[in-house]
Amino acid sequence: MSRAPVGMGMVLALTLLFLLPTAHMGAGTPGPLAVIVSNEADARAAEALSQFLSGRGAEVVVVSASGLDQVEDLATAIFVLGGPEAYEGVGEISSRILTDLESELLLKRSGYFNFFIRNVDGRHYVVLAGHTRVETYQAVMLFEQGGYQDWILYPSRISEVSPFGYKTAEVASREFRWTYAGQEFSMGLTVPKDLYLYYVSSEHQIPYEDWAVLASDPLSRPYIRSLLNKLLSMARSQGYNGIQTLEFLAAFVQHIPYNLEKDVIMASGEYPRFPIETLMDYGGDCEDHAILLATLYMEMGYDVALVIVWGKPGFPAGHMGVAVALDRGQGLRWDINGTTYYYIDATQPGLLLGEPLLPEYLDYEHPIFLFPKLESIPMPVLVRNRVGVIWQSSTRVATVVVTVANFGQDWANLTITAGVPIMGGRYLNSTTLEVNVPPSRVAVVTLTFQGPLRSAVKLEVRMGGKLVDQIGSLPIVGELP
Numbered sequence: 001m002s003r004a005p006v007g008m009g010m011v012l013a014l015t016l017l018f019l020l021p022t023a024h025m026g027a028g029t030p031g032p033l034a035v036i037v038s039n040e041a042d043a044r045a046a047e048a049l050s051q052f053l054s055g056r057g058a059e060v061v062v063v064s065a066s067g068l069d070q071v072e073d074l075a076t077a078i079f080v081l082g083g084p085e086a087y088e089g090v091g092e093i094s095s096r097i098l099t100d101l102e103s104e105l106l107l108k109r110s111g112y113f114n115f116f117i118r119n120v121d122g123r124h125y126v127v128l129a130g131h132t133r134v135e136t137y138q139a140v141m142l143f144e145q146g147g148y149q150d151w152i153l154y155p156s157r158i159s160e161v162s163p164f165g166y167k168t169a170e171v172a173s174r175e176f177r178w179t180y181a182g183q184e185f186s187m188g189l190t191v192p193k194d195l196y197l198y199y200v201s202s203e204h205q206i207p208y209e210d211w212a213v214l215a216s217d218p219l220s221r222p223y224i225r226s227l228l229n230k231l232l233s234m235a236r237s238q239g240y241n242g243i244q245t246l247e248f249l250a251a252f253v254q255h256i257p258y259n260l261e262k263d264v265i266m267a268s269g270e271y272p273r274f275p276i277e278t279l280m281d282y283g284g285d286c287e288d289h290a291i292l293l294a295t296l297y298m299e300m301g302y303d304v305a306l307v308i309v310w311g312k313p314g315f316p317a318g319h320m321g322v323a324v325a326l327d328r329g330q331g332l333r334w335d336i337n338g339t340t341y342y343y344i345d346a347t348q349p350g351l352l353l354g355e356p357l358l359p360e361y362l363d364y365e366h367p368i369f370l371f372p373k374l375e376s377i378p379m380p381v382l383v384r385n386r387v388g389v390i391w392q393s394s395t396r397v398a399t400v401v402v403t404v405a406n407f408g409q410d411w412a413n414l415t416i417t418a419g420v421p422i423m424g425g426r427y428l429n430s431t432t433l434e435v436n437v438p439p440s441r442v443a444v445v446t447l448t449f450q451g452p453l454r455s456a457v458k459l460e461v462r463m464g465g466k467l468v469d470q471i472g473s474l475p476i477v478g479e480l481p
């Protein structure tokens with residue numbers, strides 16, 4: 001199929017290709033790239049949308065339908081102006097994105113307009129369309145008022161999502177001070193209070209053989225990563241080498257005060273903390289420190305082990321530290337299946353790589369090793385303060401806007417269904433979309449279906465056929481004529 005290239009769009013697309021590399025090299029962190037696909041007829045809507053997105057920090061380029069191929073892979077989000085019959089090839093792109101119902105409404109219902117958001121393999125596509133160009137312009141205005149642009153342009157800002165955000169937006173902060181190599185350091189850390197409370201209310205009667213799971217929990221990963229990035233940036237500015245950087249992280253953890261408060265009230269005598277608990281409690285005993293330090297090392301990409309050592313005869317206490325696999329190191333080490341793991345203590349300030357705590361009392365010759373792993377699992381969470389229905393009375397169409405964050409380490413391949421529920425878990429009307437959300441990303445999608453106006457609307461999220469989240473009755477967040 002051949003299409004005559006449209007003058008304006010082609011020129012813009014080519015200009016973009018020249019500008020992009022320098023723009024990305026020049027600024028440290030370039031803004032997101034928003035691509036607007038428009039024909040000549042919708043130029044006014046394209047201009048309005050372009051100004052709006054620029055105001056949100058995006059680099060914006062307007063291309064013709066034939067220019068999309070050249071920029072699609074670079075784009076954070078692609079905005080398509082016009083429905084299935086839009087001229088100059090735009091309609092073919094819209095048709096690929098829209099459902100049959102959406103296409104039919106746009107073609108047949110005079111006065112109809114809407115925005116339709118999809119996420120394909122981590123990239124947002126937004127169709128803004130109406131029955132004619134007048135309504136397409138109205139669709140742009142509607143989208144701008146909705147406030148949905150931020151996750152579409154900044155899907156990697158998952159740390160701004162509280163998975164429990166519907167409860168409270170409060171945050172918990174903590175200040176850390178430590179010394180390494182004779183120098184003093186300090187920094188602050190803030191996490192959602194609900195994240196901390198989630199861990200506090202989690203099961204802590206965990207046999208010590210299973211403590212590795214405490215270092216592998218995906219929900220805290222964005223915060224652990226943010227903490228690690230700050231620490232690594234400090235280490236870099238000091239010019240530390242690899243081993244010094246490991247010791248610097250250990251010093252950060254070692255300076256969190258030692259306390260047994262929570263452990264002594266447990267029946268088993270041990271209260272193993274999740275890393276966020278140790279950080280926010282600003283205290284813990286040996287396993288809490290070791291689990292936190294192992295988590296930081298794992299996030300850096302190191303192969304680590306939690307090391308349990310028992311007391312020598314007559315010494316009642318055991319101890320837990322960390323071992324890290326290194327090609328070269330110093331001091332206490334073990335060979336496990338051909339890999340050399342070096343000991344590092346997480347509890348006692350001043351101890352460096354290879355230096356054991358209390359070797360005269362603790363038996364380092366017969367340790368038990370636990371191997372935490374960053375498991376590759378998806379962990380989708382509906383962003384509850386952003387979900388709702390918009391009813392359009394002239395067409396009896398419900399538009400459900402769904403925002404979902406993936407806190408896991410693997411892609412979340414989701415099936416999202418929204419509709420008007422009836423008895424027996426069935427729907428009177430509904431629509432279902434497949435959405436694949438990359439790890440540590442947020443995706444926004446809209447689902448449209450017809451139904452009796454202002455009916456209760458149910459939302460279900462499934463992964464591999466299994467229900468992972470649902471909302472029984474969504475709030476109405478907007479009404480259109």
Ligand SMILES: [Ca+2]
Pocket residue numbers: 263270271272273284285286287288
């Ligand atoms: Ca503990």
